[in-house]
Amino acid sequence: MDSIKLFKQVTDAITTVILYILLLALILGMAKTLLEIRFIIFESLESGFNHMVTSVLTVFIVIDLFKAFVDYHEHDRIKLTDITDATILIVLREIAVGLYAQKFGYEFILSLSVLLLVLGIIRVLAVKYSPAKVQVPSTPVKEEVKPSKTGLGALLDRCSSEPEGN
Incomplete structure (x- = not known):
């Protein structure tokens, strides 16, 4: 058996298992988020809001990781934008x-903010200089040359293209 085919089969099996685990985590995370509505109703609004923000941001992180694994499973490549998006969401969640x-002290929040800025710059550069976008230098478009008609077709074309003058 070819080692490349074996590697492909093993990575496909692993990513499939991880996708099912992430799907289960996504379902459970959404259920946990819905169950945390009780904190808003029965406890203080501040405590409930804290739980909701944490849960929603965690669900977004799982969604982004799910998207990255689906993209890897389908195209056999890891997109830098997917990874930076997930990392940005993780940093935002921690902040x-x-x-x-x-x-957190202001030093830690400042360092996370600088990390967020760097990740944002990486994200913008990854989109701008994406290898998926092939930049072709502008070349003049050649005019399509039509084969010349002979006989009755040429005569009809000449008659219909000449302006009528009286």
Whole structure:
């Protein structure tokens, strides 16, 4: 058996298992988010909102990872934009959780913000200089040469293209 085919089969099997695990995590995360509505109703709004923000951002991270694995499973390549999107969401989640819990110092939040800025720049550059976009230098378009008609077809074409003058 060819080692490349074996590698492809093994990675396909692993990504399929991971996709099912991520799908299960997505379903359970959504159910947990819906169940956390009770914190808003029965406890303080601040505590419930903190739980909801954390859960929703976590679900978005799982969705982004799911998208990255589906893209890898279909195209056998990892897109830098998918990975940076997931990382940006993770950093945003950590900033949001830290701000609500008020457990981070300004130095840590500042460092996460700089990391977020760098990731945003990487994301913009990855989109701008994407290898999927082939940049072709502009070349003049050649005019299509039609074969010349002879006989009755040429006579009809000449008659219909000449302006009528009286």
